[in-house]
Amino acid sequence: MNAIKVISFDVEGTLVTTDFSYGIWFEAMPESYAQRHGLTIEQAKAVVEEEYRKIGDQRMEWYDINYWVKKFDLGTRDMLMDRRKHRVAYYSEVEELLSELDGNYTLSLASGSPREFLHYLLKDIKSHFAHVFSSTSDYRQLKDSHFYENICREMGVRPHEVIHIGDNWQFDYCAARDAGLQALHLDRSGKRHDEGSLADLSQISTFLR
Template identity: 40%
Template sequence: MKEHIEVVSFDVDGTLVPMEFNNLIWLEELPSLIAKKEGMSFEDAKAYTISEYEKVGEGDLRWYEMNHWIKHFDLDASFEDILSKYESKIETFPDVIPTLERLEDRFTLILTTAMPREFLDIKIKTIKQFFKFDFSVISDFKQLKTPDSYLTICNKLNILPSELLHIGDHWEYDYIAPKEAGANAIFLDREKKRIGDFIIHDLEELEL
């Protein structure tokens, strides 16, 4: 990459941290609580829960907000208790720490995620020391990962968009949006469904 990069930004879910923790929360714990409350089977509760998620969709801020869903399903639970129950299940991909160690002395490393801060803080405890800043665009800016959110981050860091490189696993939010903001972007496709320029399948392929 020929551009002069000052700041390297990483997405979190699917990029640094596997999705298992999310799946335990959204597809196991919440359906279990609903099944118990409503006297439903787990399978029926899970199908109902997913159908309610899909009515909102990932383009809506409510999709990401645990407190919204606790209230929506009228559950007697707190997001703190739910998150702490599964905290021990959080891990990073094997390529994460070697990559961060390789980059930390050469670039300012930051996190840019659409997850609410209560999720972010618990997920990055073991790697937080590598990052100078962490941004939850939902909690900090009340928006999703849009070109505007990347421009806001550049303004806060006092850098040009061309000095930012973002790496993530969501084609729209982690690749298209930063590119439209004038930043550099690399799409991390761990499932190896795409090939092409600025697409990698493992962080060890990152050449900076």
């Protein structure tokens, strides 16, 4: 791999653990629902999770906290999110890695998380990134090949000059490759060891030489 100008990262599951989002979707949301509708936490969890299942992660509503807060009649989203902000955590190699890469490459974020979430998720690392793209907030689309084409156009680079790294096989690896980007799949479980697969982000340097 060569001629890389931009290193693009997914956010959740790649730089930031999923603890914050999990805490919102599977703890704070059912807690608020239980309070609002006079149910036990267990009852509320069953209702909320069933509604999530009906939508599924291939539809935009899945990612839209405003949709869910309105649907469940919970007032404002800010309280839900503030309640879990202490759960934002970066994977151990992230801060050092970003400091090393910053300056040698343009660093960029290509996330499926809405901006409301990125506001919390990026708090300690945002300064490293020249671009922050949210597919759901900025383009109202999932991370498909058109999204990656759009962000390359917006950054003024050609797809092959960008390497994208993320933990979702469909949204990060396949979609980015389909758009002509170089792509690496991050699999922190370490089980999948094919050519484009990394067990943690410190292995990126091998692909940048």
